[in-house]
Amino acid sequence: MKIRLGDILLAAAALAAALLLLFVRAPQDAPAVAVVLRGGEEIARINLQNPETEEVRIDEPGIVIRIEDGRIRFEASSCPDQTCVHTGWLSRAGDIAVCLPNEVIVKVEGGETDDIDVVAE
Secondary structure (H helix, E strand, C coil): CCCCHHHHHHHHHHHHHHHHHHHCCCCCCCCCEEEEEECCEEEEEEECCCCCCCEEEECCCCEEEEEECCEEEEEECCCCCCHHHHCCCECCCCCEEEECCCCEEEEEECCCCCCCCCCCC
16 A cells, blocks of 8 residues: 555645644633623623622612622512512623513623523423
């Protein structure tokens, strides 16, 4: 069996592709940003990795939103059912908490994503 020039070129191309894949990294995720909306209008945009504030207060409906350790949550609300407060901490892209009676939404954009969309049992 004779080694031809085409075989050598093919092996060199495969080696070059393997080395390229070894040294090229996937782009980093954008930093996680929390968006607070009230009545459909954006009232705050917070970088969760480097927040400028530790809380957002919306006095009229009596809402307190807490930011710490790269995550955000409704800490207090004047709504009767407190579903937004019980939602807990949000930190991953796509996480969302809503206070329907007060028309306030907190959602996380960018940052790490979870590969799982839905879990059904």
